[in-house]
Amino acid sequence: MLSPVLEKLLILQDRDTKRLGLAAQIKAVPADVALVEQKIAAEKAAIDQARDELRHLESQKKLLETEIGSAEDKLAKYRTQQLSVKKNDEYQALGHEIATMEGQVGELEGKELEIMYAIDAAKERFNAAEKVLRENISGHESRIATLKERETNLEAELAEVTAEVAAAREPVGEPALRVYDRIAARQMPVVVPLQHGKCGGCHLKVSSEVESAARGKSADTQLATCDQCGRLVYWES
Ligand SMILES: [Zn+2]
Numbered sequence: 001m002l003s004p005v006l007e008k009l010l011i012l013q014d015r016d017t018k019r020l021g022l023a024a025q026i027k028a029v030p031a032d033v034a035l036v037e038q039k040i041a042a043e044k045a046a047i048d049q050a051r052d053e054l055r056h057l058e059s060q061k062k063l064l065e066t067e068i069g070s071a072e073d074k075l076a077k078y079r080t081q082q083l084s085v086k087k088n089d090e091y092q093a094l095g096h097e098i099a100t101m102e103g104q105v106g107e108l109e110g111k112e113l114e115i116m117y118a119i120d121a122a123k124e125r126f127n128a129a130e131k132v133l134r135e136n137i138s139g140h141e142s143r144i145a146t147l148k149e150r151e152t153n154l155e156a157e158l159a160e161v162t163a164e165v166a167a168a169r170e171p172v173g174e175p176a177l178r179v180y181d182r183i184a185a186r187q188m189p190v191v192v193p194l195q196h197g198k199c200g201g202c203h204l205k206v207s208s209e210v211e212s213a214a215r216g217k218s219a220d221t222q223l224a225t226c227d228q229c230g231r232l233v234y235w236e237s
Contacts, residue, residue, distance in 0.1 A: 005176050005223070006234050009191050012168040012180065017188060019165050022158040029151040036143050043133040050126035057119045064112045068105060075101045179223060183231060192226075193236035202229035211235075 002010070075098060082094040169177060183190040192200030194214050199206050206214075206226050213224035214235045226233050 002234055005173065006191060006232070008168070008172045009176060009180055009232065012165065012172060013184075013189055013191050015161060015165045015168050016184065019158065019161045020188065022154055022161060026151060026154045026158060029147055029154070033144055033147050036140050036147070040133075040137065040140050043129070043136060046129040047126065047133060050122060050129045054119065054122040054126055057115055057122055061112060061115045061119065064108055064115065068108045068112065071101060071105045071108060075105065176223065179225075179232065187229070187231070189231070191232045191234065194233045195236065199226040199228060199231060199233055201231040201233075202226060204228040206233060 078094050078098045078101060082091060082098065085091050085094060172180070180190050187201070189201060194200065194206065194211060197205050197211055204226070206228065210224050210227050210233065213222060214233050216222075224233050225231065
């Protein structure tokens with residue numbers, strides 16, 4: 001038979017366990033929210049990176065266009081000059097310059113084409129990154145809303161259970177409460193059954209003195225404690 005004080009302590013322990021569980025769940029919420037926020041931030045960062053890449057490529061393209069423009073201006077000038085020269089060697093020298101310039105323009109145009117392809121690829125990356133965020137954002141936001149709602153519910157539940165814990169402490173005598181609190185501060189559960197001579201908390205065998213104390217009628221006034229872990233043990237027939 002369970003003594004009245006142990007019965008009361010078991011009720012208290014049951015509510016305390018519930019209270020601790022709720023507190024742990026509430027404590028976990030901010031980290032869960034932060035995890036979702038990190039996902040959003042990572043998706044936004046991917047967009048920013050793609051946008052920066054795109055801007056960089058576009059400014060490179062502009063620089064190249066300026067270079068091509070001035071090279072073409074030079075080329076036009078040489079061609080005009082070539083029309084007016086009379087000496088053959090001068091004509092040939094200009095022809096050489098023109099060929100070199102044409103080569104340079106061709107090279108620059110090749111580079112420009114490469115950049116244009118790179119711009120297309122960067123645009124695709126940018127659009128893809130934007131699509132990821134657009135598709136996920138409502139899911140992320142509703143996940144955060146759900147977590148916050150859960151937190152509110154858990155807090156309400158915790159307030160209730162905390163009141164229940166206080167109510168469960170009322171009928172327990174001061175000495176038993178002090179023992180309970182001392183053990184609870186260290187480890188839960190506090191009150192455990194003896195099963196085949198073993199403590200239900202640490203699963204180690206208790207001494208025969210503890211076992212008989214737990215079985216004895218004096219269990220009402222003398223709380224038996226496991227000699228291994230210090231938990232309160234009771235006899236479970
Ligand atoms: Zn034990």
